[in-house]
Amino acid sequence: MIEAVYIAGHGGQGTLSTGQLLANACLKEGKFVAYLPFYGVEKRGGVSNCGVTISDQRISSPFVAEPTVLIAMNSISLEKYESAVVPDGLVIANSSLVENAVTRDDVRVVPIPANEEAEQMGDPMVANNIILGALLELTGVVSIQIVAESLKEVLPERHHGKIPANVRALERGAELARRHKIRENK
Amino acid sequence: MSKILMKGNEAIGEGAVRAGCRYFFGYPITPQSELTHYLAKRLPEVGGLFLQAESEVASINMVYGAAAAGARVMTSSSGPGISLMQEGLSFLAGSELPSVVVNLMRGGPGLGNIAPSQSDYFQAAKGGGHGDYHMIVLAPNTVQEMLDTMGNAFDLADKYRNPVMVMADGVMGQMMEPVDLGGDVRVEIPPKSWATTGMAHHAGKNVINSCLVIPEEMEELNLKLEKKYKEISQKEQVCDEYMLEGADIVLVAFGLVSRICMSAVEKARAMGIKAGLIRPVTLWPFPAGFIGKTADKTRAYLTVEMNMGQMIEDVKLAVCGRAPVYHYGRLGGMVPDVRDVLAEIKNLHEGDAGR
Known part of the structure; x- marks a missing residue:
């Protein structure tokens, strides 16, 4: 197993599309992947989580019970899933909406203010891909270029005009993660 | 051929099309709505028919009609919808009609919820409808197998003239995994000389019926079914x-x-x-x-x-x-x-x- 990523948030934040995009890109790289969504009956605002397992061998259980990476898109997701992360795992918190601090000291925490950054970029819809860009930079699981190619497959054709903005969001997220790494090393 | 990422529900739909199924009658219900969605688009592309019925009771009886006419036909649902179909499933078994029914199981009893479950095992494996009968029940565990099992399901249905249920928990319908669609599709549907295709197509009357009012005749059918179930039981355990x-x-x-x-x-x-x-x-x-x-x-x-x-x-x-x-x-x-x-x-x- 290379990574077990759990992406948690609420409906409308793009958690499921982020998971599908990541899975699709890793498949392009020849990895074994599994994507498993969990969501409530609400169209918007309900729980919307997914697990993505990326492996170099056949995947037994596709359930992400012990994530190596947790993406917490809001406070309640961090609260609920923080304890599940493996020791020395990674927590990427959407600091625009996550108000609570991570209580564990045996995980790496990287805050990314995705909503503010997305608004500054002129499109609040790309917040999820700013977070994904950070994940790609921090884990190196697959390149931004491959994810950009996957956008063509994952997004319905009517949204293909939005691909450049989403690629910029991925790059912005990666840059924010790089800056965080520099701060970590100081 | 390279692999593509597919949802379980889509894989079932594509598997059915590749197995030569051209008729779907059904009614959407979470967690199998992506399957109806997929076939609504896909079946017309291959000259098939997708029809959203007014209810699950109607769906299963439309399946009965199409199966009696010799078509490869299916329906799908989840928990409550499958319960509504039980009478029809018993009729399909009694009339020995090949058909495929997919159940993406959700939490129950009652209306329950849309979360994954395996609580319809008894209903499927022991027969939720009335009378002495069995369905063949297949339970895939990967998205690839959800695709592949559909061909097997239709073949078994035709081979034994029996309804086949493909059963998975609801989350498998929404799970995405890489799928190899394989090469060219070649489907061999066996001739169905018993089908009610009209006197122009077969000699003598073909009657599809499960109403046998004389107990001696009903027992004869029961014994015939029992013999068939024994054969299936001996040959098809996997x-x-x-x-x-x-x-x-x-x-x-x-x-x-x-x-x-x-x-x-x-x-x-x-x-x-x-x-x-x-x-x-x-x-x-x-x-x-x-x-x-x-x-x-x-x-x-x-x-x-x-x-x-x-x-x-x-x-x-x-x-x-x-x-x-x-x-x-x-x-x-x-x-x-x-x-x-x-x-x-x-x-x-x-x-x-x-x-």
């Missing part, structure tokens, strides 16, 4: 095994739960516990033959199911008292955690379970 070599604690699980159990078995083996897994691929006929052969080498069995313990009864019948059979289940749409399954295995290993 199961998979995983790390069964030298195993003294044997897990039995189907569908997605079997994948969780594979992880648990891997972890147990890494701790030096000799655990293994048997995965029934056919829930009816249940692979009692294979499981029975393992009974003398097994210290204890553990069935892991998303229900209160349904398949455990069939495991017990197969083991026939030669080893204890335990159950671990999560209910209501909850999914067993691999760590909890491992804890159960450790309990059996360390405790005095078994002989």
